[in-house]
Amino acid sequence: MLNRKLYVIYAILLLIALFTMVALWRFSHNRTLPVRDYKDITQEGTLRIVTEYNSIGYYVSGDTIEGFQYELSKAIASLAGLEVQTALDMSLDNSFRMLEQNKCDIIARNIPVTTEMREKYLFTEPIVLNKQVLVQRTAQANNHNPPIRNQLQLANKTLYIPKDSPSRVRLENLQHEIGDTIIIKEEPLYSSEQLIILVAKGEIDFAVCDKKIAENASEQFPEIDIETDISFTQLQSWAVRKNSPELLDSLNSWFQQLREKGIYDRIYQRYYSE
Incomplete structure (x- = not known):
């Protein structure tokens, strides 16, 4: 008889604990931060x-x-x-x-x-006003293979961007425009400048970044080509x-x-x- 009463008490305490946890979870997810204007x-x-x-x-x-x-x-x-x-x-x-x-x-x-x-x-x-450009190696730095100039040539190519880069939206739209797959690799550890260095060194073939960042980098790395636009002026x-x-x-x-x-x-x- 005593054990049965203890079981009932434990069950009630467990229900109270569960109810409290659910209430706290709802409060933490539903509360709104004060307006800061x-x-x-x-x-x-x-x-x-x-x-x-x-x-x-x-x-x-x-x-x-x-x-x-x-x-x-x-x-x-x-x-x-x-x-x-x-x-x-x-x-x-x-x-x-x-x-x-x-x-x-x-x-x-x-x-x-x-x-x-x-x-x-x-x-x-x-x-x-800015635009995104394709960073690739020049022909001289890439075994005399000419740089890509037509966006249709990006089909099945792997393009690197920093993680959460706004360039991803543009590249996803570009896939629909060319009617083919573009492999988009988001790098969590590298900035645009670091990806450009990897292209210059031949460790990756393509990166996408803002035109001005690419222009600055091209002064230091003459082996990169940045003449192919990925987007219109934005x-x-x-x-x-x-x-x-x-x-x-x-x-x-x-x-x-x-x-x-x-x-x-x-x-x-x-x-x-x-």
Whole structure:
């Protein structure tokens, strides 16, 4: 009789524990983070930005930090009277997670905007015009095999990109356009610059990256060819949360002021001029 009562008590305690676990799980998944918009940012006095480390956006030169995204964000912070707090993350997907979790306010990198992305995030007016190019070896560096010039020749070729690169969307669309398979390899450990080095050394045959990054690399590695476009010219922007419309309006206003003052053009010409 006593054992039966103990079993009943244990069963009740087990049900209570299970109910508590389910309730906590639902709470953790259903709770919403507080809205963080322009007013909250100005009250804190800090603009949190995440960007990627590369030869255009953000990099260390000697004992100074340089880069298009870095200088642009500093110019905006000066205009707005805010302090910039910059985080670095090579993964675009992870940057979006940081944005959703209020760990940053802006993804300050060149993002080709798609319809799917617009459903989830807000994007500034275009920051730059850019395109993606195929990085391959020149004929002289590739046993006199001529570089690919027709995108139809990419059928069944293996193209390398950094993990979570926006280039993946373009390559998936390109498969449909040529009516054949393109093998897309996402490398979790390598940046665009590192993939270019692997192409130059002959360890891989093809990589895809932004044109300007490829142009910078071609000065150091004359054995690479970057003359084949993978995409048309794209409008690329910064991203903010869907519930931060005031921040978006402020950013567009600041960009306009920087253009009117000539500051934007000076920064742009330093990193993107031909």
